[in-house]
Amino acid sequence: MRRLPANFLLGAVLVSLVVGIAALSLVWTPHDPQTMSIPTKFASPSAIHWLGTDQLGRDVVAQLMAAARNSMTVALVAVLLGGSIGVALGLLASALGGWVEDGVMRLADLGFAFPALLFAIMLAAVFGPSLTNAVLAISFINIPIFARVTRASANQIWTRDYVAAARAAGRGRFAISRDHILPNIAAAIIVQATIEFAVAILAEAALSYLGLGAQPPASSWGRMLSEAQTLMYLAPQLAIYPGLCIVTAVLGFGLLGDGLRDITDPRLARAR
Amino acid sequence: MAYFLFRRTLGFVLTLLAVSVVVFAVMNVLPGDPALTILGMDASDDALAALREQLGLNAPLVTRYFSWVWNALQGDFGLSHSFRVPVSELIAERLPMTISLAVAGMLVTLVLALSLGITAAAQHRRAGDWGVMFLSQLGIAVPAFWLSILLVMLFAVKLRWLPPGGFAGWSDPVAAIRSLILPTVALALVQSAVLARVTRSSALEVMRQDFVRTARASGLSQRRVLWRHVLPNALVPIVTIVGMQFAALVTGTIVIENVFYLPGLGRLIFQSIANRDLPTVQALVMLFAAIVVTANFVVDLLYVVIDPRLKART
Numbered sequence: 036m037r038r039l040p041a042n043f044l045l046g047a048v049l050v051s052l053v054v055g056i057a058a059l060s061l062v063w064t065p066h067d068p069q070t071m072s073i074p075t076k077f078a079s080p081s082a083i084h085w086l087g088t089d090q091l092g093r094d095v096v097a098q099l100m101a102a103a104r105n106s107m108t109v110a111l112v113a114v115l116l117g118g119s120i121g122v123a124l125g126l127l128a129s130a131l132g133g134w135v136e137d138g139v140m141r142l143a144d145l146g147f148a149f150p151a152l153l154f155a156i157m158l159a160a161v162f163g164p165s166l167t168n169a170v171l172a173i174s175f176i177n178i179p180i181f182a183r184v185t186r187a188s189a190n191q192i193w194t195r196d197y198v199a200a201a202r203a204a205g206r207g208r209f210a211i212s213r214d215h216i217l218p219n220i221a222a223a224i225i226v227q228a229t230i231e232f233a234v235a236i237l238a239e240a241a242l243s244y245l246g247l248g249a250q251p252p253a254s255s256w257g258r259m260l261s262e263a264q265t266l267m268y269l270a271p272q273l274a275i276y277p278g279l280c281i282v283t284a285v286l287g288f289g290l291l292g293d294g295l296r297d298i299t300d301p302r303l304a305r306a307r
Numbered sequence: 308m309a310y311f312l313f314r315r316t317l318g319f320v321l322t323l324l325a326v327s328v329v330v331f332a333v334m335n336v337l338p339g340d341p342a343l344t345i346l347g348m349d350a351s352d353d354a355l356a357a358l359r360e361q362l363g364l365n366a367p368l369v370t371r372y373f374s375w376v377w378n379a380l381q382g383d384f385g386l387s388h389s390f391r392v393p394v395s396e397l398i399a400e401r402l403p404m405t406i407s408l409a410v411a412g413m414l415v416t417l418v419l420a421l422s423l424g425i426t427a428a429a430q431h432r433r434a435g436d437w438g439v440m441f442l443s444q445l446g447i448a449v450p451a452f453w454l455s456i457l458l459v460m461l462f463a464v465k466l467r468w469l470p471p472g473g474f475a476g477w478s479d480p481v482a483a484i485r486s487l488i489l490p491t492v493a494l495a496l497v498q499s500a501v502l503a504r505v506t507r508s509s510a511l512e513v514m515r516q517d518f519v520r521t522a523r524a525s526g527l528s529q530r531r532v533l534w535r536h537v538l539p540n541a542l543v544p545i546v547t548i549v550g551m552q553f554a555a556l557v558t559g560t561i562v563i564e565n566v567f568y569l570p571g572l573g574r575l576i577f578q579s580i581a582n583r584d585l586p587t588v589q590a591l592v593m594l595f596a597a598i599v600v601t602a603n604f605v606v607d608l609l610y611v612v613i614d615p616r617l618k619a620r621t
Contacts, residue, residue, distance in 0.1 A: 141325075147603075148326050148596045150558045157333045160580050160588040237450055241562060244452050245577065257452075264456050264566070267471075271460050278453035285448035 043294020049287025057103040066094035068101040069252050077270050099280055101254035110235035113170050114228050117177025125185025130208040146179030151238045159247045169248035173238045177231055184227045188220035222299040229292035233285045240281050256281050319604040326596045331372050334589045384590035389582035394590045404571035408560050415495035424506020425533050446500025455493040455566040472567040490567045494559050498552050505548045509541040542613050550606030554599035
């Protein structure tokens with residue numbers, strides 16, 4: 036068997052760790068993440084509270100675990116939602132060509148003018164800040180990214196002989212897109228999805244930090260950091276752990292994405 | 308060449324128009340009553356009706372859109388509800404802060420990223436290369452706001468070298484610059500992580516070419532080969548990313564200004580959200596999106612300056 040690239044392996048380990056902890060939090064956390072206990076606030080790490088407690092006496096480990104679950108959920112929903120719309124648009128553009136393709140690509144260009152933050156700001160101003168709006172904003176920026184990747188990869192497949200054969204056999208453009216194009220560009224889409232997963236985790240953390248994402252009492256790494264920032268003099272350790280979690284998760288998915296790309300497109304790997 | 312400029316400029320103007328339609332649509336067409344958003348659930352019907360009238364919400368959407376664009380083109384973004392002054396005045400007051408931060412951030416990013424990227428390429432597959440690649444992988448994963456908090460904890464709380472945040476104005480330039488150091492570094496470190504990678508791979512690509520071997524063979528120093536021959540030829544992909552990064556940097560200032568309590572546009576946008584000041588939010592979102600679009604347009608034009616071959620082709 037061919038040796039797997041190091042970035043893929045390291046990424047896989049980090050991702051399993053984060054996803055495993057997020058999954059574990061569904062059935063078990065060392066304490067309830069929301070239970071406050073003022074007498075034991077700012078507790079140091081101990082056998083009971085492994086990483087101590089925060090300003091309201093809530094267990095830090097339990098909160099980090101619940102936040103991992105929320106972060107993974109947000110990223111999953113945002114990438115699936117934005118990704119499926121983007122892939123559909125990209126396939127459509129590639130299958131129909133002409134003005135449809137032009138139109139979709141101009142729309143994608145337009146999408147790039149709005150970073151997730153700006154979109155989230157607009158939604159928050161109109162509807163008030165919420166996690167749903169944050170998810171929508173992150174999904175939205177994924178649409179043009181996936182539309183572009185899909186169209187570019189799909190256009191290559193449309194020139195292949197087996198596609199020409201399918202067309203000669205009288206199959207329609209949509210059937211070909213579904214049965215021949217999509218399976219052959221799946222690798223590129225999965226690579227992109229993994230990388231966008233990392234971007235989505237980072238975006239959720241930033242939006243929640245700014246108060247545009249997860250609202251109290253929901254646990255979020257970003258929100259934990261914004262609370263910890265006001266307590267920097269009292270309890271600096273609280274500003275460390277959530278950041279480490281974000282870096283682990285983002286690094287994990289980023290490396291996994293790079294690794295998958297190296298595996299699925301060896302020409303790129305050699306060029307680097 | 309003239310045709311190229313014309314096409315690009317037309318595209319730029321059309322994109323700006325499309326952006327303005329999107330901003331206006333999201334802020335005005337989506338279900339939700341701005342008057343209700345501003346006054347809250349328990350406002351009386353009379354008060355709501357009066358505010359709708361004042362905001363011009365009773366006019367048809369299309370009319371409102373065109374008057375918004377027309378006024379905005381003349382620098383009139385309406386009145387801020389919460390500050391009770393023209394939005395343009397608020398923007399003029401805070402723009403210098405955001406611009407200084409973005410420009411300083413971009414300069415530090417360029418210096419850091421180009422040196423790191425070129426060093427890594429020169430050290431290809433040796434310790435320096437791995438070090439730069441590791442740092443940049445890490446830099447991409449570290450959120451700017453967390454890096455800011457860490458910098459504040461180290462340099463403001465522990466060492467007390469620099470202020471933890473806030474800005475007292477330019478009347479004391481030394482104090483002003485001191486309060487901008489940490490925000491600039493936080494902004495630049497994350498950006499340069501991405502740019503260093505692009506610089507490295509682009510430089511590696513160029514270093515494989517024959518003219519670089521010739522330059523080396525003719526006895527030029529490694530330094531001269533790298534900076535005079537490799538870097539200029541590696542610039543096209545770098546400039547693309549720099550354009551995208553300038554956009555990321557400008558939106559990054561929104562986050563950084565809020566971390567460090569700096570009185571710029573990013574802080575204003577959040578105060579306006581908290582105050583439910585929709586005209587201000589709408590103007591600022593448009594402004595930020597316009598900066599992003601303009602940055603991309605400038606990059607398109609720069610290609611021609613950097614790579615004369617593109618000029619010949621267009």
